[in-house]
Amino acid sequence: MSSTQPLRSPQETLKLLYDVSREFNSALDLRTVLQRVLFLTMRNIGAQSGSIIVVDEHGEPIESAIIHGSNILSQTTQQLRITTEQGLAGWVMRNRTAALVKDTSKDPRWLRRPDDAVDRTGPKSAISTPLIAREQLVGVITLVNSTPGKFGRQHLSLVQAIADQAGVAVLNARLYAESKRQARVMGALAETASVINATIKLDEVLQRIAAQTRQALNVQASSLALLDEETGELVFRAVDGGAGSQLVGMRLKVGEGIAGWVARRGQPVIVHHAHGDPRFQPETDRRTGFYTSAIACSPISQDGKIIGVLEALNPQHGRFERDTLMVLNGICNLAGTAISHAQLFVQLQAAHQRYRDLFEDSLSPIIITDMEGRIVEANRQAIETSGFSQDELYRMSIADLHQVDEQHTGERLEALQESARTIIYESVMHLQGGETIPVQVLARRVSIESRPHIQWILRDITERKHIDSLRNDLISMIYHDLRSPLSNIISSLEILRSMLPQNDETIESVVQIAERSTERIQRLTNSLLDVHRLESGKPMLSQEIVGVVPLVDDAIEAVRLSLEAKQQSLEVAIPPDLPALYVDKDMIRRVLINLLDNAVKYTASQGRIRIEARPRDEMVEISVIDTGPGIPSSEQEHIFYKFTRLRSRPGSKGLGLGLTFCRLAVEGHGGRIWVKSQVGVGSRFSITLPSAPPESLLTHSAEVAGN
Ligand code: ADP
Secondary structure (H helix, E strand, O other): OOOOOOOOOHHHHHHHHHHHHHHHHOOOOHHHHHHHHHHHHHHHHOOOEEEEEEEOOOOOEEEEEEEEOOEEEOOOHHHHHHHHHHOHHHHHHHHOOOEEEOOHHHOOOOOOOHHHOHHHHOOOEEEEEEEEEOOEEEEEEEEEEOOOOOOOHHHHHHHHHHHHHHHHHHHHHHHHHHHHHHHHHHHHHHHHHHHHOOOOOHHHHHHHHHHHHHHHHOEEEEEEEEEEOOOOEEEEEEEEEOOHHHHOOOEEEOOOHHHHHHHHHOOOEEEOOHHHOOOOOHHHHHHHOOOOOOEEEEEEEEOOEEEEEEEEEEEOOOOOOOOHHHHHHHHHHHHHHHHHHHHHHHHHHHHHHHHHHHHHHOOOOEEEEOOOOEEEEEOHHHHHHHOOOHHHHHOOEHHHHEOOOHHHHOOOOHHHHHOOOOEEEEEEEEOOOOOEEEEEEEEEEEEEOOEEEEEEEEEEOHHHHHHHHHHHHHHHHHHHHHHHHHHHHHHHHHHHHHHOOOOOHHHHHHHHHHHHHHHHHHHHHHHHHHHHHHHOOOOOOOOEEEOHHHHHHHHHHHHHHHHHHOOOEEEEEOOOOOOOEEEOHHHHHHHHHHHHHHHHHHOOOOOEEEEEEEEEOOEEEEEEEEOOOOOOHHHHOHHHOHHHHHOOOOOOOOOOHHHHHHHHHHHHOOOOEEEEEEOOOEEEEEEEEEEOOHHHOOOOOOOOOOO
């Protein structure tokens, strides 16, 4: 058709419009619709070339077509973008008004490209009209004829009439394309989700995220960097395509480069020309040899905290598609959860490994059984000590390995099933060759893979048993071999004293030293025997009613010489109406001597010592107070157990027999012993002892003794 052809009658025009409208609406694919609209319009007004551009709701070009004679050009959106910004089409879109250009060389709205220079293709005539549907601008159509002045008003009205029909068809096709695009995004995300969730290993998860990003966004390369909390740097952990693994491990400071900018701001970004962006750091490209042209980057967060970034580099078709950020953000959301799961898994594995190491490296045999006592696990030490192989042990029950103390565990281990507390008893462990060793058993219910099991620790106590028996030997040696000679010395000293001349001070003091020393040895041996007796829970034998004052006096008498030698003052405060005690007199006298002896020993010369007594809840409380160095609170508990628990510790002076004996003796009477002390101020040792029944109340007067 040419302009010389007469224009159509109104009927013909109506018919034409009806036909084109049917034609437009018979397709839904945007590109097909565009080509048809353009082709039909060109044919009907006699244009030689034309373009059609479709824009989204923000006016951004999303699809286009160019027809040159009979050539249909595709992938033209990028090329036409500039027309919408600076050319005639842009003017039409901005003003939503059609334009008729009779001579393109004379109209400033016509954008001249290099190939469109006046001297190459010459002046032309053009018509451009907006495509509008439901009051929305959906695009622009531009038609060109190479002869200036070819198009007139009538052409313009016809194009406008066709454009009115085309608008709706284009809008529908655009909406259809939009929904297809969204479906594609959802599909890509769903696929990404299933791929990255198919593993729990952190490195694999990261690698899969990178690979999925590259595939879903159709880019040359993708990379994932995680934030190192300690250094505050981004560390590249996974790369797909591009620089590949040589980028892995590289670090970027937060704030540095585009990734660093995204990590700091927490917002996604698309940079179409990386090397022209001031945030871009060409250094990484220089190091890897990869050329970054465009970047899309999005932050990965976990519980509202940024943990890393995901980057897509260099889209295969030159420019990022419109939905790039939507897809990238979607993948980042999935990545946040997948990474946190994988990290939790790593932590769990580490915890498991720590437990495993503790289990394997324990110096004691550890056995895990099910709730019926069947062995399901045994550590290295259990295998070594028992002599059984792992397979042999796994076929045994815990009762084959040691004598289960049913009194503690219950016949069917029910005590262990019912409570989670540790059950402790002594037993013997059966070794592979038929031998046995003494063990202390610690059994406890534990949960393994959320099912209840029992953990048995079988501590070898051969050594301790050996020491115990040595101690018992020593004690019976004292009992049998020292006690009677010692009593002999004491009675001989008594006889000797009666035979010696009176009033000879020298002889008197020598005899006194002999007497006190033997008394001291006797007290020690008696205490040692008492500790042995009391430890094995033997009952108190000889309790009698005894007044506090005579008992205290007796004790003071025993330490008087050392007290005087150190010129210490001793104050005694005992209320007159204090009830008498009901105790093993000799034993408690030794308790008091021990406390006083320590007070004198640890207090400096000329220091003060005080004894107090008072009734307390049906008992009598007696305290020995000194102005010695005091005892640090960390020590206060264990000084009463020093002898039984620690025996003699290397470097410590005393054996710790004294206070251990005091505790056992007082507890044997149903009383208590404790210390209150402040370093640098002094100590107050207190004991409570049973008081005698009321009718046997003895009266005492407060006394002040010694200096
Ligand atoms: P030993 O004096 O043989 O070590 P004891 O059982 O009498 O044994 O005392 C245990 C420890 O308690 C002592 O070694 C000492 O460190 C501390 N101790 C006991 N009494 C006093 C006291 N009055 N002042 C400071 N320290 C004391």
